[in-house]
Amino acid sequence: MEIAHFLFGVFGNVTALFLFLAPTITFRRIIRSKSTELFSGIPYVMTMLNCLLSAWYGMPFVSKNNLLVSTINGTGAVIEMVYVLTFIIYATKKDRVKFIGLLTLVLTTFGGVAFVSLVLLHGKSREIFSGFAAAIFSIIMYGSPLSIMRTVIKTKSVEFMPFFLSLFVFLCGTSWFVFGLLGADLFVAVPNGVGCGLGALQLILYFIYRNNKGGEAKKVIPVHSMQMGIAKLHQQKKQLDADKVSAAVKVSRCR
Secondary structure (H helix, E strand, O other), X not given: OHHHHHHHHHHHHHHHHHHHHOOHHHHHHHHHHOOOOOEOOHHHHHHHHHHHHHHHHOOOOOOOOOHHHHHHHHHHHHHHHHHHHHHHHHOOHHHHHHHHHHHHHHHHHHHHHHHHHHHHOOHHHHHXXXXXXXXXXXXXXXXXXXXXXXXXXXXXXXXXXXXXXXXXXXXXXXXXXXXXXXXXXXXXHHHHHHHHHHHHHHHHHHHHHOOOOOOHHHHHOOOOXXXXXXXXXXXXXXXXXXXXXXXXXXXXXXX
């Protein structure tokens, strides 16, 4: 049982590392264009918070037999911090101010959880408090692709939901779900069980719509959107509305 627990933890580290590195495609584009374009930085800063909380929960003085949880989430926190700093560098001044404010809130949240659990709580109460915090944000992270899934159903296209990314979401959720079950740890098993289910749904959608990768999707989403770097489509809508108003004014002047 201990060997199986360890092996699923190692497999979970590998699959999670792939997910953390997946957005490098987005950031190569951002660095190349020296602009964040229409990409949102919120997924990265929220994933960083999830990694920090999960890494804290996995520490030996918080919970037992979860060191592998700390190793991958500590690594993930560093990777996400690089993404966040890159986003801050290339964001517009307005977005940069908002993003720094969100980053400050995230770091304050983690600092508050760490302080309360370390100073005010001990033993089982510390584990429960830290576990709940980590589990909640893990579920939020796994739930972030729901908007992409809705787009797939609406457009009947998987153009913006890469197969291998969906596959590794499923494998990552499954491995940590089993890891949590073998270790009798609900704070690891439950959120990753949710991730396993959502990953399975993504794969099902992929196989339903795999033969349709264009057409209507391009009309609905004019810019490339990634699962961990969703474009800010509402800004495009505002720009489109502004263009319509401008066109209407020009027409009225011509009259």
